[in-house]
Amino acid sequence: MWDYTQNVMDHFMNPRNVGFIEDADGVGEVGSLACGDALTLTFRLDGQGRIADVKFKTFGCASAVASSSVLTEMVRGMTLEEAAKITNQDIVSRLGGLPDQKMHCSVMGQEALEAAINDYYKRKKGMAPTQPRGNIVCTCFGVTDLEIKKVVHENDLTTVEEVTNYCKAGGGCGGCHGRIAELIEEVQGEKVRTEAEKKPIRPVRLTNIQKIQLVQQTINEQIRPALRADGGDIELIDVEGNTVLVALRGMCAQCRLAEFTMKDVVQARLREFVSDDLIVEEQKDTPGASEA
C-alpha cells in the first residue's frame, strides 16, 4: 500500500475544481487511457490576464487526481507567465511529497498546464509558440528526448529507474534504456561542467596575492561580462584586507540603483567565488559619479 501524505489523500477524497470549462481560454490534454492516466485541464482568464477559473478531469490513481487538484489551487489568480514557471517539483512540495514511483503524476500535471497555456497562445494570438516536442525515445510510452531531459534537469535525476518514475519512459519493453542513459549523461554532464565553471574550488585560506588574483579573475570572468551586457563596466582599484575597492563605469555609474548593483551583484559574486567576508566599496571620485 502506498504511503500517501494526508494532503494527497485529502485532495483525492475531496478534489477541488473538478470539471470542464466549456468556453475556456486554454485547454490542455495529456496522457491516454492506454497509459493508465490522463488529464484535461481548462482555464479562463479575467480582464487582467489572470487565471480566474480553472478546472480539471483526471483518469488515474490517487496521486494523479491529487496532483491535478492541487495544481488548480496553485494556478488560480496567476498570470500565464507565472503559471508557466510551475515545475512538477512545486506540485510535489505542495502535496507534501509523493512516492518515488508516482512522480510521473506530478509531471503529468505540469505538462497539462503547459499544454493549456500553449493552447491559449495558439487560439488567442494565432501563434503556436514554436516549442519543439523533440524526438520519441520511448515508443512504449511516447516520451520524447526533450521531455526526458526536462525531468532529468528539473529533478536532478541520475538513473534510468528514476527517469521511469518521473515520466514513465523506460517502463515498458526496456528497449530505450540505453538512449535514456545517454540523455542523463548529456544533461548531468552539462550540469557538472557549468557548475565547475561557475564554482571554482575555493582554497580554504588565501594569501593576499592569491586573494587579489582571485578577485581580479572573478571580476573578469563572472562580473564584467554581465555588466557589459547591460552597457556598464567595472574596474578593480584596490584590495585592502577584506575591502575591495572598485570603480563602476558607464550605465552602472549613472544608474540610481548603483548602490544596489554594487551590494547585490558584485559583493555577492565575490563572496561566492573568493571569500565570505569580503566587503565591496565603490570609489566615488571617478568622473561622472559626483554629478549624480
Place this chain on the structure above:
Amino acid sequence: MDSVIYMDNNATTRVADEVVQEMLPYLTEKYGNPSSMHTFGGQVGKKIAEARQRVATLLGCHPEEILFTSCGTESDNTAIKGTLASYPNKRKVVTTRVEHPAVLTTCRDLERHGYSISEIGVDRAGRLDLDELGFRLDDNTAIASVMWANNETGTIFPIDQIAEIVKGRGIVFHTDAVQAVGKIPLNLRESHIDLLSLAGHKLHAPKGVGVLYVRKGTRLSTFMHGGHQEGGKRGGTENVPGIIALGKACELAQQHLEEENTRVRALRDRLQKKILAGCPDCMINGDTRDRLPNTLNVSFEYIEGEAILLMLNKFGICASSGSACTSGALEPSHVLRAMGVPFTAAHGSIRFSLSRYNTQEEVDFVADKLPGVVHRLRELSPFVAT
C-alpha cells in the same frame, strides 16, 4: 480499522482459529527439534508426520511425496530449477504467459542463463491454447510448468488433460496449484502430475510454509543442501509450527471443500450479479464457466483501479487490482494483457476473492457501496461525458 470486509483471499487468508489452536503448543511448551533423539523432540517429529499425512490426504497422494518448503515461490523455484539440474542435456522450459511471477520471473531469469523458454498464450477468456502447447513440447524440453488456477481471474486450466499431453511426450510436468488447493477437489493419484506447488497462507494456514509435491520416482536435484530433513531434498530445521498449522488447514480445507463450492460460490455469484446490475460499463474477466468458486475479477471502464481500491478502503473493504498504479509498475496486469483485455478495462480491474468467512451481509454491503464509488470516479474522468 474497526470493521474489515476482507475480500482479498487470493492474496492471503485469515488463519483459521482451529489452526492457531493446533500450532500454539509448538510455539510454546513443545519446542523440541524433530530430529532429536529424545522423546521431547520425537513427539514433535510425530506431529510433523501427522501433518504430512493430512496434506497427502487432501492432495490424494502418499505422505512421502510431500516436501515442506517456506512458501509457494520456493516450491515453484525448486520444481523448475531442480528439474533442469537433473536433466542437464535438456535446455528448454514450456510455460504460459499468465503464470504468477514465482514461475514467470524464474523462467525469464533462466532465459538469461541460456535456457530457452516458450510461453503459451491464452484467449480472451484466459483459456490456454492446448494446440500451441503440444506444438511447443520437443525433445529439448525438460519441464512444462502450467498453473492450475489463475490467481487474478480464477480461470481453471484443464490440468489433467494438460498433464496427459506433457507426460505423453516424456516431459516432467509441474503445476503451480497455489490458488487451486482447498478451493477445488484434486486427486493426484489419478493424475499425471509430477510436481505441484502449494502455499499455506492461501488456505488459512500462516505465512512461511509451503509444499512441493514430488511424485515418487521423479528426478529432482537437491535444492537446499544441508541436513537430512525432508529426505535430504531440503535441508534446514523444519518450520514446525507452520507445518503443523498447514496440516490442520488441509484437514479443514477437506471438510470445507463442499461449502467452498456451494455457499462461497453462491456468494461470489451474487456479488457478480449485483455489480453487473448496479454499475454500467463493467465486465467480467476470466472464464466464467471454469473458474475458482471464490474469485471475481471485474473491469470498470474509464476509471483506474487504485483509485477504486482507496475509496473502497474507506468503507473497510479489502480487494485488489490489476491496475498498473497499484504495483508501481507502469503497465497493467500481465495476465489481463495476455488475454487481450483492452488497456481501458485492464487499468480499472478489481479482484474480489472470497472465503468461507465471508457472509451475505458483506456481499450486499460491497454491492451497495460500489456503484457510488464508480460513479464518483467517473465524474472525475475525462473519458466520461457528464
